[in-house]
Amino acid sequence: MKNTLETRLGIYFVLVAFAGVLVLELSGIALLKRGYTLHGDFLNVQELKAGDPVKVAGVQVGRVEKIGFHENKVRVSMRLNRENQIRTDSIATVKFTGLMGQNFVSLTFGSAITHFKNDDVLKTAEQADLSSLIAKLDGVAGGVENLTKTFSGDSIQNVLGPMTDFLKQNNPRFAIIFTNLQRVSQDIADGKGSLGKFISDDALHNSLLASSKDFQAAAKDLRGLVPDAKTTLADARAAINTTKDTLTDARVAITTAKDTFGEAKKVVTEINEGKGTLGKLAKDETLYKETTQAMTDLREILQKINQGKGSIGKLVNDDSLFKNAKMTLQKLDKATEGLEDQGPLSVIGILFNGLF
Template identity: 30%
Template sequence: MNNAQMSARVGLFFLLGLALIWVTFESLSGNALDEDKSYELTARFATIKELKAGDEVRMAGVAVGMVRKTQLNGRFAEAVLQIQDNIVVPADSVATIAMSGLLGSNYVSLTLGAGEAAPLDPGSVLRSQDTPDLNTVVSQIGEVGRKVEEALSNFSGSLGGGGEGGGVMGKLNTMVDENSSRISTITTNLEVVSQRLRDGEGTLGKLLSDEQGYTELIAAIEEIRGAATEARTFMSDAQGLVAQVKEGNGTLGALLYDDSIAEDIRLSAANLRELSTKLNSGEGTLGRLINDDSLFLEAQSAVQKVNRAVDGMADQGPITAVGVAANSLF
């Protein structure tokens, strides 16, 4: 191989190396933004997790900038965001740190906001919200698993008979052993009862096996329903009657609520009291007849005289009848 071919090959490899360096540089600086065509916003978090300079800033999933740097500011961790100049971030937008897939890198996610808020000025501080990262989630899952394991262990210990009380199963076994005779008696009684029911003995057995008894029971229930219906009708009629009486309708309503009729009743009662008083005092003809015995004796004597006159008239002739009557009376 001559010197010319060697020189050509060395020059070709040199050009390929320059091209590779240029591609690598462009790949690493592809997320860089022109500072003249962007502005900065700051987001504060309790922890920025694995966020680093060069990570993307997305709004509704669309790349709108990049993380320029991360820094500490007192008790907060700040991420300085470089946003494209043509992107408007509303004042109510919220920044969170999200993950690109389960094993992907982190990025800053911005919400769109309500759409009515004013845009943030360059250098403003974004509202932020901390979200659990993968490590926190895994730790919480591990804590939940540990608690579940403890609960299962306690439950297993309670059932398995460990401890002083022998566990639930141990207590159940002891109770069954101590009451085995009672349980056997109860089982036997249940068998006897079920056999009697099957044979139609007793009230319940007859209801189950005797069709006539069932029919009579249904008839009795229907009669009870009819009586209940009649009772409801009676109560309804009674309520209507009471309503009419309260309204002053009918004789009873008029007696209870009509003052003129009540006054007439009071006057009649007063007149009856006055009449009874006069009769008891012997005033008037009827009062004297009731209270004076002489009038009764005189009336009795007159009747006797009339009887004697009638008897004399029968004995004598018609001619002397008038004279006999007159003589008898006078």
């Protein structure tokens, strides 16, 4: 009896433990599984609740652990399985499986090399609000209903009646128009007329093809001319720059010439006014007369010298004076040589007299 009671109690506790683990598993609380937590901030979680799945491409990789507020947004904390590593450029979105289905958090694969770590924050994207979509669909349905009411009964008859009468009255004209259109389309199909030849004539096609080839060849030649054109443009730019520099130098030269002409004009004005040496020479008659008299006196002196008058004239023109000067220099030279020869004897004589 005792063994039976203990057995029943043991079975009962095993069933309770199994049921507890099952409830925790179904509610999304993984006590025995190792994992990590990521967070996402949303403006609207659309009835998302703790325990809802977190999926990547439709495959569940975790569950929503907690939902709360964080800096004017709703923060969703997600508990993900350790083996499911999420890349750092993955984006989280709140989605729903249907009008009455369960909401879940969808994560994109991402392409980054690095992965999120525990307690990191995901980037998020907002999904359209289901209630707003339903309200818009309700408005569209109301508009369609009003439109169908407008064209029902007598209203549609009032619209189509005049159109039917118009078609009946112009039926022969429409028949002629359709006949002409049929004839034109047949002529085009047979290659008649300009449009028919344009569509059916191979010669025109070949001509267009040849023109296209010529155009391609011309384009190729133009591409070949592009480097030459670039070189020409570069040379033109260089010539323009050189011309600009030349014009600048010319402006400087013109400015310098203007300054020079101004100075020359000032000098001429001073000369005309009798200022300075040149001005006095040009305007003062006294200086001119003195200069003329001095030149006259100098000419008379030179004439006297040439005529042998005066000391300088005799010195220049009298040969005897030159000869006397030459003889005097020769005598002086001989006297100097005699002194050089008698110099040692004079020294010895002086020493001898000093001793005795």
